[in-house]
Amino acid sequence: MVTKRTDRVIRTPESDIKNIREDIMVLNAKKIVNFNFASGDIDKNERSYNVTCEAQNSAFYDDHMYPPALGLPKFREKILGLIEKREGVKLNLEDIAITSGGINGLFLTSLIYVQEGDNVVLPSPYWTPVVNQIIMQGGEARTIDVDEQFDLDVDGIEKAINSKTALIIITSPGNPTGKIYSRDRIKKVQEIAKRNEVKVVYDEAYRDVVFGNEKELLPSLNDELDNGNIVIRTFSKSLSITGWRVGYLLCKDRKFLLKDLDKMLLHTQSGVSTLVQGTLARASYLEYRMERTRSAYRDKRDTLFKWISRINGVDVLNPEGGLFLFADFKKHIPENLSEQENANYIYNVLKSLKIPIFVVPGKSFGESYNNYVRMAYSVESLERLEQAGSILQEYFGKK
Numbered sequence: 001m002v003t004k005r006t007d008r009v010i011r012t013p014e015s016d017i018k019n020i021r022e023d024i025m026v027l028n029a030k031k032i033v034n035f036n037f038a039s040g041d042i043d044k045n046e047r048s049y050n051v052t053c054e055a056q057n058s059a060f061y062d063d064h065m066y067p068p069a070l071g072l073p074k075f076r077e078k079i080l081g082l083i084e085k086r087e088g089v090k091l092n093l094e095d096i097a098i099t100s101g102g103i104n105g106l107f108l109t110s111l112i113y114v115q116e117g118d119n120v121v122l123p124s125p126y127w128t129p130v131v132n133q134i135i136m137q138g139g140e141a142r143t144i145d146v147d148e149q150f151d152l153d154v155d156g157i158e159k160a161i162n163s164k165t166a167l168i169i170i171t172s173p174g175n176p177t178g179k180i181y182s183r184d185r186i187k188k189v190q191e192i193a194k195r196n197e198v199k200v201v202y203d204e205a206y207r208d209v210v211f212g213n214e215k216e217l218l219p220s221l222n223d224e225l226d227n228g229n230i231v232i233r234t235f236s237k238s239l240s241i242t243g244w245r246v247g248y249l250l251c252k253d254r255k256f257l258l259k260d261l262d263k264m265l266l267h268t269q270s271g272v273s274t275l276v277q278g279t280l281a282r283a284s285y286l287e288y289r290m291e292r293t294r295s296a297y298r299d300k301r302d303t304l305f306k307w308i309s310r311i312n313g314v315d316v317l318n319p320e321g322g323l324f325l326f327a328d329f330k331k332h333i334p335e336n337l338s339e340q341e342n343a344n345y346i347y348n349v350l351k352s353l354k355i356p357i358f359v360v361p362g363k364s365f366g367e368s369y370n371n372y373v374r375m376a377y378s379v380e381s382l383e384r385l386e387q388a389g390s391i392l393q394e395y396f397g398k399k
Ligand SMILES: Cc1ncc(COP(=O)(O)O)c(C=O)c1O
Pocket: 100, 101, 102, 103, 104, 127, 171, 174, 175, 203, 205, 233, 234, 235, 236, 242, 246, 247
């Protein structure tokens, strides 16, 4: 017998990104350009990388024992110190929980808030796992397309909210667009949410990968955390440690954090690895490393954008943050293709170039984006980006 929950698992779509990654794994990495997913940017000769390895080797006794489910206090304090220094916001130990990356914070939040039959409102294109998590809870994802500048459609979001809306999820900087939603539109969404007694979840996986003036671009954390809203962040990309599986969740609603989330973290995973928490709690290089990673990503963003924006018939906006560029290839897609052929057309063309270039078809991020592809620019080197850019330009022509 298929139970309701099993049925939800069956209905949860497979990940295109994972399937493409599996295809790529059998190929020679040196002979392809892999824009498929964002793994990070790390220099193995760099001092901080070596210090990290040393720190792991000299783990303290406590680092071998179960942590408190919400995370080691010394690590939470360290993050709060960074937040105070960088954002001028003072939070308490009771406002922060350590999670296994951002994805875990998002999942546990939907587990706690989304009941069967509820809906969650979010802009499209979206980061696909968020929608899948909603499906897993038996909820409905109500996706609202962004405008031509990839900014929020505030009216659309307001209209989508009804009595069954459990959450609004805002991902900024965005994946796949790299868009930072304008502060005034985020503020409006926040007001609408408050009026409708709906919580906003801010997925800020790329909070520390912003290429402009943060103070001008980003909403203040104090505003975001109003009304028991939730902010979800991760070290995956900002420190280039996607495999460590560590992030954090901020929320001032004590019942949510200290009771519900604590319970869920305890009963599902007994907290996050103490080796990881202890190492980062002791590390003295976090800010240095974040800045270094950000500047490496900026160079890569600049290089890829330079090439893609010059290609004939391709429309693209310069990403303001994050690790991705989302480009519209509509003018290169023949008419009269079936929807499926259309969605995979550019993916297949790029895969068959003289050096195969792997991207993710735009349809993976929302049904209106069949003509787009996502490129993760965190590839191994600027030279590789230059090479990919010139191959693309040679094939499609110059503007
Ligand atoms: C928008 C967004 N949110 C959350 C995450 C979760 O990242 P992690 O679980 O590695 O911290 C990702 C990772 O790619 C992402 O792109």
